[in-house]
Amino acid sequence: MKNIYKLHSILVVIVFLLVSSCEDDLNVLPNDALSETDFLNNPDNAVALVTGVYNKQLDYNMYSFSWIGMTSITSDDADKGSTPSDTGTDKQKMDNLTFGPSDISFSDVWNGRYDGIYRANNALFYLEQLTIDETLKNRLIGEVKFLRALFYFDLVRCFGGVPLVTERIDINNSEEINNVVFVRKTKEETYAVIESDLMEAIDLLPLKSQYSPNDLGRATKGAAQALLAKAYLYQEKWQMAYDMSGNVITSGQYGLLPNYAEVWREVGENKSESIYEVQAALNAGIRDYTNVQGARGTPDLGWGFNSPSLALSNAYEPGDVRREATILFVQTTPFTLWDGFIGSSTWNNPRYNYKAYQSSIEESWNGDKGLTAKNLRILKYSDILLIRAEAASELGMVGEATDRVNEIRVRAGLAELTSVTITDVYKERRLEMAMEHDRWFDLVRTGQAVSAMAANGKTFIVGTHERFPIPQDQIIQSNGVLLQNPGY
Template sequence: MKTKHILLSILVISYTAFFSCEDYLDISQHGVNTLDDFYKTDADAEEAIIACYSSWKDTYQSAFWLKNLLSDDCYSAGESWTAASAQLLSTYTFDSDFSHIKTLYTNLYKVIYAANIVLEYVKGDSDIKFRARAEAKVFRAMSYIELISLWGTPPLVDHPLASNEYAQANGDTNALWALVNQDLTEAIESGNLEEKANPDAFTYRITKQFAQALLGKAYMYQKNYNDAAATLNAVVNSGKYALYTDFENIQTTKGEANCESMFESNYVYDANNATGIMSDMIWVYIHWRGDMLSFNEPTQIYSHGGWGFFNPTKESYDAFVGMGDTYRLNASIKTYQQMEDMGISLSGAIAYMPDNAGYFSWKYRVYEEDVINYYWLRCPNNARAMRYAEVLLLAAEANLQAGSATEAVECVNKVRTRARLSALVSVSMDDIKKEKRLELWMEGCRYQDLIRWGDAATVLAQRGRERPALYKDGRVSWNEQKNASAGFKTGKHELLPFPATEMNVNKNMKQNPGW
């Protein structure tokens, strides 16, 4: 057998090498560069910063799972209530060994590692190298904003670690935020980040205004409202971004690279490269549970094969209705009756659809022509890191807290005008919270906002206590889940647990409270 011959040859070669004279093993490597020797040219610098872009893209799927299912925007749904790990998130019954927590934590540090490589070895003596260093600082800061806001005291790693430095202790929160502030400020003031000529001049590279938006967001977490307002106002006043008019496609492939996107990761399908297959499956995960639906007539959207996770909550739907927000509602969520009017209903073979309160996500629908039937179903829709609407609402909050009510009203009304709502003459924090919930529904902002505002303990206390089920006649039943451990717990869930794998190998780390 050919395989056996190959394996035997490897064993013979290994045996011979092991017992040969040591001199034969003392051979210098050819065609291998050290880190100090490699990052010399512009091409090397570009390759190094591309690793940051690629690593950041890998954070998106686990972040989407974590941050949306921990909020009150959606139910987990999917396959099985008891078996699917997604339910552990939406019910707050997960532990430190939870896979998405480990994945996101690990992937964020991969971005930081890639950024530290650039900052350590790419020395600035050309425009490309200067830009690479500025972008690396933004990537490192962006990763730490996530790590600090979700874990509180992650290790501060500002250089490539030597082997005797791997067991890093918890970082000091103030020192971590100081690094974020410094990285973003230096990147912004360097003059080496791209700037768009106008809102329609899209670039996939990190821009100065995106770095400013991140710095403003970081200041909000630090409750430094004056600096946040000044920084976010600079983005608004730059005129480099605008609200996209087609809100119905704001998160579909038809809305990729639009004038509102502050930064997004580009997904391109390559039939010859099956790697990263999970990274562009998130959109099919969100799409409707195709095996439970029947399609009575052709539709413009993908009509089979979705997984049906992330079904909208009743609270989300009611929030839209309570605001009289019909435009954004219809662009975000469809009722079961609206689905039936489009020729889509529960399959005759299915008695009911679990974890569905009679609502379906429309914001993240997948168009038929976008689906790739390769190995597993995939959809190469771009991942948006931040929209201009979020900048406006952050600016509104910062200005209100800093005492600049006029600017706050102007920012909110820009968002409301696109939403086809009447303008407000004054705004309160409650107005901004409501506006942000609807505008950024299921875009991964809600959970961290609730924590930052101190509202999580009230809003999320009952998560997982009831389970809805949708029946073919449109009726919804609510089944009580007798699980006393379900729901947000004060003193525990304000921070995620550090992954169990990290705690097991790093004795210098201290676990977060309650875990």
């Protein structure tokens, strides 16, 4: 799958030249030899359509600086990092919970997801017309439905109910724009679209083991089930989250890697613990994801943002192997990283995100810090175990919750618990998923945000901070039709 991004790059340009007139970043010459009929009868173009949706995940406004700021720097697991004078434009505001509608992070995350949704809707429009093998067509539709659901899941977690664009939009149709693109739906309506897309994807997608090696990394039945279980969890649909996570667990497709530290390294990519990852390759990496979080100083590995907090460091039990695998601790003398690289005692911050570290020695490397070939884990098997445990705990199934938590604790080098409470599940989730962009959302949805932020010297404003502000530039473009969240 890493190679798919490169193999189909030319086709992707042709595809989006056909389906879109507003992709300003595509500076290409028209291809008069390709008619719409030719396009619709070539199965390679079907794959290219879908690859174009996957490719969106590599862009800067998807999982880079703004996403890191909104989902991690805001939380008690991370500090802004970098240097005191480098605010990262608005990342100091994220850290202090003093952000507002005009901050660029919100615009980036909003635009990135809707760019992906736009591509997904175009792909679905043309896939329905393509004269290709029906099995391939159905699989590709399932992949796109999964991706669109993932984009909307990010949006609803961040902003609450959002405009629901589920058909190809004519950008010159102002009435359609005003009635669809600029009209917010409720959170419940947004989740309903997510659930519908994922249920269809589950029916259409193959198991992970049924993909050829060249297609490893594409969305699978298990990925759709896992995301649906997570969507149910966020809505407190406990029985449905319990059942759907159980489908993933009993599928026989996934399992925990023996070594926790390898989960986020290249050696762990697309292995048994991986349910869905953004696939990165040399020269086609996730723009600046590792660069934003790399150690800052001499030798310089990046911008130094998103530094794991002291509170996170202190939350681990003695002997928990996840602490040293998650946090790169800067030492007072030169020290050795896991790959043999010599770290510097002069790096600016005392702690860095080890999960985001890209090795120039033991992993694929071309010297470009801005486009590293490091996959981003979106859905993991350990996440599913924790979803199962949380749902079980809420349903009063203490034994099941305890068993799932203990699977994770044993891998972490810790003693098993005889019984767990919901607080135990929350703690295990924090430590297992640390620095993986879930902590802020977990604090909000479980009602822990006020106390957690207070312990970190921050004020969480009830009634406001449960949702981020709708980007001000979007409200302006809509002439006020798009409504702002309360408190902003």
